[in-house]
Amino acid sequence: MSEIKAETLTQVLSKILGTTIICADFQTKQLHGGTLGDVQLVTGIAITADGGKLPYRIVSKTQKKWERFSDPDSWRREYDFYKSNFGALFSESFRWPECYYAEMNEEENETQIWMEYIDGISGLDLTGDMYERAAEELGRFQGKVNAEQPAFFQNLTNLSNVEYMKSFYLHYRSWKKVYDYIRSDDCEIPKHLCKMLIDIDESADEIFSRIEKLPIVLCHRDFWVANIFYSDGKTILIDWDTTGWGYLGEDLASLIADEADIEHMVEYYRRCIPAYYKGFSEYADISHITDNCVYEMILLMFGYRLIEWYMNAGAGDKLQETDDESKLYIHTLQKIYEMRNEQ
Known part of the structure; x- marks a missing residue:
């Protein structure tokens, strides 16, 4: 301390x-x-x-x-x-x-x-309306930064790189422990979920070519429920140490999939993307963007992480807790699988 x-x-x-x-x-x-x-x-x-x-x-x-x-x-x-x-x-x-x-x-x-100490609603206590509000406010903030391009950014050289998400994914994909596991006969994860991740690997080059056509925005890069507070009608965001340039929608992947409200993941996916685009469009015409790539970003950023967490849970000592954790990660992957129907 x-x-x-x-x-x-x-x-x-x-x-x-x-x-x-x-x-x-x-x-x-x-x-x-x-x-x-x-x-x-x-x-x-x-x-x-x-x-x-x-x-x-x-x-x-x-x-x-x-x-x-x-x-x-x-x-x-x-x-x-x-x-x-x-x-x-x-x-x-x-x-x-x-x-x-x-x-x-x-x-x-x-x-x-x-x-300042922020006293408000956060984490899994956030409601669907608060998720939607946070997404819209983030879009508005990113749209404003893009439109105004403040001069002081020229002096802010310490920002994470636009390629961070790609580097993060390729780093995980090169880790044989997780890469080989979903392809092995010993893997206990349902086959359709493994195939979902394998398909992303096989299509990664094409997916990144689509993502790289999206506008570059200032991403928080840790936009998950523990860092979002709702207080007196305002959205307050903490922990800006991963902030940098990234792609439109990248932060939504964290909002929807990073230790989020699993039972409502598909609903929040459906609600938050239009809200985010609504906020951003106050400053820029993005009507030409028909492929938001958020689903793919979720898999790129969290697919192998969820496999890692699942495998680590299996190495635990307390059987009941281990089993509950493992089911949680499988359940999360299943919800991501269901999002494909929302494309």
Whole structure:
């Protein structure tokens, strides 16, 4: 757990509370979020210069240097964003958490960001209407960035590459453990699901040629339910450390398939794609796009990952939990299989 420095805390609280804070007590609670990062909810009572007592709640996120596959500088990306004019791109209805203070420790290769705590509906508590709203807001945001092409992006050199999804897929496909498994006689996954993945492999070049005709947009690249919050009619998106250039619709694959609400996956697939295109089309004419490729993107990004998770679940010690997890991943693949009828 990262150290909370009293001097930094009082400096941050003075900014948030709009008055001079001379000291503050604090308690911390570990929060989920941040790849290999330390995310803590910090709460307590702040003492003002005139003796007043003010309660506070803030998030401290510390990120140490690490290298993500094909994206080595992602560990510092949120820091770079918060130090830029990136926040000006957001709207009242779609935004990220406000940052109160951010610092870089060059010697330790570590960033620390003090930001707003978001209290809202998230994860599997999101409703279908909230999914649809998030998709539309994301489309509107990406359309705005494409239309305006803000000049400060020229200085933001630390963005993941447009080829990231392709590199990610090819990396998984080259992993013999999963590649050979779905083709083996020992594979216990239903044959029609294995064939679904094998067909994608055999058509990958043609699929990527279609995807590469889509507009290039600024992708969040971790647009899944744990990072989406719905609060007071607004959509708030956290964890921007994988952000970079990608293809129209790429983020929808994560929204629909990444540890999502399995029973409603097909419904959300049906609802979210039109909502997303509606938002994007406020800034660009995309009526000529008849092939959104989202179904293929789901399989490219999550097909082999689900196989990996299934195989790892089978290696567990607790039989009941292992069996439940395995069924979960098969169920997810089955729902993806059913989406083909929505094309």
